Amino acid sequence: MGTLLFQWHADPFVLLMVITLIYFHYWISKATPVKNRIYFWSAIALIGITTCSPLHFLGMHVYFSAHMITHVVLLLIAGPLLVMSIGPNPSAPMLKRISAFLYKRSWLAWLAAVGIMWYWHIPSVFDGSFSGMSGFTPMPVLHAGSMLLAGILFCWPLVGPVPETHIHPLSGIIYLATACISCSLLGLLITFAPINTFHHYWMAGSSMNGMLSNPWGLTPAADQQAAGLIMWVPCCFVYLSGCLYLLRHWFAAKDPNTGLEPSISLTLSINEHE
């Protein structure tokens, strides 16, 4: 266990991505409130943990379930935190254009996020991505970066920097609920897939030596099930929390119809059925 805690690995491409993110953050939002700074640095910390820490090591070499935790953290926590760190109404016209674009095409954001998620879990792609990660390759940054991008795109129409381009909170609930179902389906497939569907971890047990090969003594079957279940059950709760957050904001927002409308026209309106 002691040796596991020292398994920190910095990938130059990932470092480059993090530096670029920091540069962009300070370029876009020069005078953001402390709250946004906290969001941003939390996201950077999470990205660091998922790409350099022992969790990353476990996910790369030992446990499917650890790998899945990094996916969930990047997609559902780090991505949204990055978007929320931008702060409302930034001056950069590019962000306004992105917001306007995604506002009209929120289905595209949904599809991109869900598509990226599913793509990395196609068994041959999944195994291929691991064999492509040996040596000095951009594969780790592609993998983590695309998950992060999926998270950013996915939450943009909900918590993006331009409030006027947020989709209606109730549409947002449908948006999250359908993504939750898609996530559950993927989790379900992984949970109940035959044990040798994802070869990488099936083979990993034999290639590693000593304590690091399986520090918690999970069987490959239990590990794969836990991986699928992490995507299935806790993810659902993240989406559900998102739904309740949107609902709370919707109820807190001033409704133009409440109380302030002149009532006479409403009184005379006849809801005629054609």
Next chain:
Amino acid sequence: MDTILVPEPEESLPSLSVSNDQGILQWISSVDHKQIGIMYLWLSVLFLVVAGIEILLVRLQLAIPNNHFLAPEVYNQLFTMHGTTMIFFVAMPAIFGFTTYFVPLMIGANDMAFPRLNAFSFWTTFFGGSLLYFSFIAGGAPDAGWFNYAPLNEYNYSSSPGIDYYCAGLLFAGIGTVTASINFVVTILHYRVPAMSLKQMPLFVWMILINSFLILAAFPSLNAALAMLLLDRQLHAHFFSAAGGGSAILWQHLFWLFGHPEVYIVILPIFGIFSEVFPVFSRKPIFGYSMVIGSGIAIALLAFGVWVHHMFATGLGNTVNGFFAASSLLIGIPTGVKIFNWLATMHGGAIRFSVSMLFAIAFLIEFTIGGLSGISFAIVPIDWQLTDTYYVVAHLHFVFIGGTLFGLLSGLFYWFPKMSGRAPDQRLSRWFFWLFVTGFNITFLVQHALGAMGMPRRVYTYPNLPGWGVLNLISTIGAFLMAGAVGLLVYILVRALNKGAIAASDPWDANTLEWTTTSPPGLKNFDRVIPVKSTRPFRDYKRPEDADWKRQEVAYTEKPPDIDITQNNSHGE
């Protein structure tokens, strides 16, 4: 071309009675939401009586140990048909009856969005139920339990046509359910009176909106599973036959992917009914309007994250069981939130103990008992010990009767004056309440003990083990008490329809738009709708000086304009 003249209704419906001066064809051809709602309710009552008789026979068989009143095959058919009927042809049509009748009235619309689709939904449900019961004369009713597990449902193990009728009947009813839900969603989103924002919608309508999405997400799984099973049985496919490369456990997944949301589908509208009943009879606004909606949405979403807790005993492994145990424990929270919403609504209120309110209060107690026994199943070892025992039977009846049926009865006593224009006899109604609640508790409380003592469910008889005989006898006596109470209910309703006192249009001093119409409502629901500026528009209208929206908008100082005529009191406009 010959044309058939279909009689259009010309007068408002005088009562719940099927007798009508335009004849039965007028009912069959009706696309009016009130008439279709009433037909849903009558269908539900019909099947309640049928499924009730089935279970009385079952309880007679179980009254004493080693009884041979029923043959095992007949016993299996009766409990299967009882469960299937009660879920699909009593609870669902009753909920859809109230929904079809009251959703348009509560949102100020004159009909459903798609009136013909509405009729289609009802008649497919009716046809599905008839098809299911046709199995009795076509070679034997289904006998594999209401959840109809594979491989028992496969041709090799159930060669009588009963299971085929189960598939066909439920498929038809399922199609009707899905189309009705589409109709509800469009009606609610598109045909509200323009002044009514979503945040002012009655909570019953909100729950129906959430529930309709839940139905649209859950029923395809059942319909697909039924089609696959029919293919297995008729065309020798092998989706669920392990010998042919299929998977028997797949049926359980598909069934419970539908089945767990289904138990919320039959309870969310009930939560909606109670969220109308508690404020009206406590003379207070609902406590935590947004929390009721939020917890409703949470329940709907969580419904898809817990279904595996029905399958703890199938050997999916500790990893899977652990995750679903945790999520199942969590689902108690949003339901608990609602219970506290209603308790807080009652707190400090001027409570009127009408029969409707009595059922609502009884619900709080009985449903909480059912909820607690349900939570105990989330703990996997307890589930292993108690699964397939009478403890499960007790739990599900506390939820379905103490929850769903009490809610439907509360709704019935609340809305009956509106639907029929008559008031049911108060004294007899109270007798009914106490008889039914007593009978219910006598029947099912003891079954917790029976289950804990190890009596398995779905056995046609049992040996004379210590305590089993007497507890079963108590349960049977309770069942007959409930049957007597249901007989009394039918008498109360028929008597009220024939010579009940004329009901006022707003007998409960209620809050929502349906009470602004006459009792029963005219053929056309509304000519004009009163202003909607809060969740209690009718109360605002009756007490303009104390309107809810005035308190919400303190800054709004302008007086609302006076409006004199806002409701259509004449019949047949």
